[in-house]
Amino acid sequence: MPFFQFTFKDLQMMSIKSRILLASAASLFILSACNGKAGNAPAAGDVAATVNGTPISKGSVDQIVGQRLAMGQPDSPETRKAIINQLAMQMLVSEEAIKKNLDKTPEVVDQLNLTRQSILANAFVQDYTKNNPxxxxxxxxxxxxxxxxxxxxxxxxxxxxxxxxxx
Incomplete structure (x- = not known):
């Protein structure tokens, strides 16, 4: 069972500050939100939260925790809860953007392609440095x-x- 269940009404209840945080971190999640292939669903035990029936994996949370640890921020239950809330808000907003067909606009398609290329380039460099110490x-x-x-x-x-x- 996921830790949290969210709906769009929950998003409306959150503070302006949280929405600003959401906007600044949207690029972390939008690529995976728009690439919703059925085979990518996490196993039931790997779900940190569910947003409108869509799971947020513990792996996604762990990845962001790792990024924050690298910046010197501590790992705590409060930090993880804040990350889950952030990811839930991102998912809700991205779902609304998809409903408005914003994912089909040339600007957004270009941004998604650039983000995908950047992620793949970083993955290549990490793989190369791991295999060629x-x-x-x-x-x-x-x-x-x-x-x-x-x-x-x-x-x-x-x-x-x-x-x-x-x-």
Whole structure:
């Protein structure tokens, strides 16, 4: 059973401050909200909340908790509840946007495509760095090459052309 159940009336009851927070974080959730494939539904035990029958996975909550931990914010039940509320509001607003066919406007389609490309590019970089670790020896060797060449380069323009030739 999910922790929370939300409807559009619940959104209307929330404060202006919460709505502003929603707007600032909408890009985190809009891509997954508009990509509602039936096969992507979380298992019953993995549901943190349900919004108009649509589940919010614990994985989504955990992902945002991880981002906040990286920024130095603590993980607490209150933090998780606030994240769930934020995701619920985002889902409600995105559902209303879809009802108004805003997801079909050229501007929104472009934004969704750019967001998707950015997410995929980040996933590629993370996968590459995970599968191709850089050792301390490799870093030191590269540092030594750059340091030695820097002593030989008379100005910035020459340094830039040297870097370009290395690529």
């Amino acid at each position: 850089v050792s301390d020896d490799m870093l030191k060797a590269e540092y030594d090459k750059i340091k030695a060449h820097r002593c030989q380069v008379p100005n910035t323009r020459h340094a830039i052309s040297w870097w370009i030739r290395r690529l």
